[in-house]
Amino acid sequence: MKINDSSAEHTKVITRFAPSPTGVLHVGGARTALFSWLFARKYGGEFVLRIEDTDTERSTKEYEEDILDGLTWLGLKHDIFVRQSEQMPRHKEVLREMIEKGSAYEAEENTAGTGKVIRFKNTGETITFTDAVRGDITFDTTELGDFVIARDIEHPLYHLAVVVDDCDSGITHVIRGEDGISNTPRQILIARAIGAPEPIYVHIPLILAPDKSKLSKRHGAVSLTAYRDMGYEPEALINFLALLGWNPGDEREIFSVEELIAEFSLERIQKGGAVFSTEKLDWVNKEHMKLMPKNDQYARMAPYFEGRDEKRVRAIQSLVVERISKWSDIQTLGKEGEWEYFFTAPEYKAEGLIWKKGDTNEALQHLDNLAKAMQSIDYATPETVKEGIWDYAEKEGRGNVLWPLRYALSGREKSTDPFTICSILGRDETLARIETAAKKLRNHQG
């Protein structure tokens, strides 16, 4: 049997994301959450967030907050919140019933020391379940033995808690990473023993580190909040994550969240793991930045230009966006002097004004001529500036004229084109900078 989205058409879909707060929410977990969320949204179902904090030794409030922050940032809102530790009474109740019915028993333990544990009475049947992305998967459960389901009568463990909670929440589709495959037979065994319905399992491929191994703390597993802090757009990260292990079936790559909800389907989930590529994420992010309304763009970049003249910042907005792939690039490039000359007159050495194919006299002559010609041109737009000086540049040689001009304005080997800079600076500042440059050259001569 092949399970697909039709499994969602006649029942109310309830999915869940069940992280344990023993580590940060990284892109792997975020994508698992995303798929669960998309599927629930697509079918008008519910999305449960369950914090699996039964291991009090390792669970921390900080990690829980990190997980919540990450999900909030992405906008993956849950409909129902469950804290697993608070379900403990239910777990114990089920545990007692299991012991009474003989499907679990207390056992002496001499190895690890602390006395007794509670084991599942494994009948050793062969279990086959139908995974929605991989098809039938069969396990011989005899090799599992009578596995431990509780530390003692007061402390139920993971597998039992998961099955009870999924059952109580009415989870219809368990969407999780493929590292959960090997847990599935144990959970099905427990589910059958307590008469819980078996959900549909959807094991999605793992997101891999560049060396193709599972994401780990020491290998690429950075908190999602780090992406937020680096200035990625949440919608872009969602877009990118969705495309890691899923595709729409055509060649579109850029999606809004709404489009993703409409397009998402279990059938098109990939089987193999996918390496996380920052380069592609940057590209997706840039595409999303370009699609943002101007005002939203400004709101994102403004903090990086704190204290600068707002009109000037707005004037350079589009050329800034053109040069970055995430908002924090503004800061990185800013430290290299990428924006400074738009706000203050540049510092530089006279030699820089001289084009590689020209000499000092030429540069000075062109700057003097430009200073005169540019008194009366229109600075409204880059185009009008260009109109005003293009004929002259054309006649004298573009590089001969434009290089000294651009350098006089920016003080940099590489910069935005001179027409754009002029239109941003306006007549007075432009002429002042040309004047300064000409002075430098005269000193350089003498």
Added chain:
RNA sequence: GGCCCUAUCGUCUAACGGUUAGGACGUCAGGUUUUCAUCCUGGAAAUCGGGGUUCGAUUCCCCGUAGGGUCACCA
């Protein structure tokens, strides 16, 4: 090692027996009004190996190989 999963360009992927194996990122080359950025055009780049099944396999089956996951009184 046992069990389980997976296998198309460097990376993400399309092609549900018949295609010059397509797209995207990255990369390289050229162009777009001097540099940078953007943008445009073009190039290089892949079906893990071996057997089958079939008129015909990227596609179906088997065996290898490789990679990954998992083997707790963690989740």
